[in-house]
Amino acid sequence: xxxxxxxxxxxxxxxxxxxxxxxxxxxxxxxxxxxxxxxxxxxxxxxxxxxxxxxxxxxxxxxxxxxxxxxxxxxxxxxxxxxxxxxxxxxxxxxxxxxxxxx
Numbered sequence: 508x509x510x511x512x513x514x515x516x517x518x519x520x521x522x523x524x525x526x527x528x529x530x531x532x533x534x535x536x537x538x539x540x541x542x543x544x545x546x547x548x549x550x551x552x553x554x555x556x557x558x559x560x561x562x563x564x565x566x567x568x569x570x571x572x573x574x575x576x577x578x579x580x581x582x583x584x585x586x587x588x589x590x591x592x593x594x595x596x597x598x599x600x601x602x603x604x605x606x607x608x609x610x
Contacts, residue, residue, distance in 0.1 A: 517551030520561050527564060529571055537584050538591030540567050540598075563598035570594055 514522065524546065529535055540563060549556055570590055575581045581590075 515551055517549075517554050517557050520554070520557040521546065521549075521551065524560060524564055527568065529568055530564070534571060534581065534587055535564065535567060538567065538571075538587040538594065540564070540591050540594050559598070563594065566597050567591075567594045 511519065511522065524530055546560065549560075551557075567590075570593065571581050571587075574586065574590055579586050581587065
């Protein structure tokens with residue numbers, strides 16, 4: 508079994524992203540913030556993209572928490588899709604996947 512400390516930087520970022528409550532609950536996927544398949548296609552050496560994804564996940568976590576605090580149902584797919592549009596606009600990653608995954 509590999510220890511977390513033994514992972515490279517990219518694998519640590521992937522582990523961080525996949526261990527988040529909103530990832531586990533499928534909220535990122537429902538909001539179309541990240542594409543699970545694409546996340547695992549990103550080379551662990553591509554720390555630039557993985558750092559961007561982590562920043563985007565940080566933004567998503569914050570915005571989902573704020574929406575929940577405002578009384579919005581963050582389990583409602585329609586609410587999550589609306590949040591996803593705002594989150595993706597902040598992250599501006601949309602459309603870059605094909606190019607960045609190959610790097």
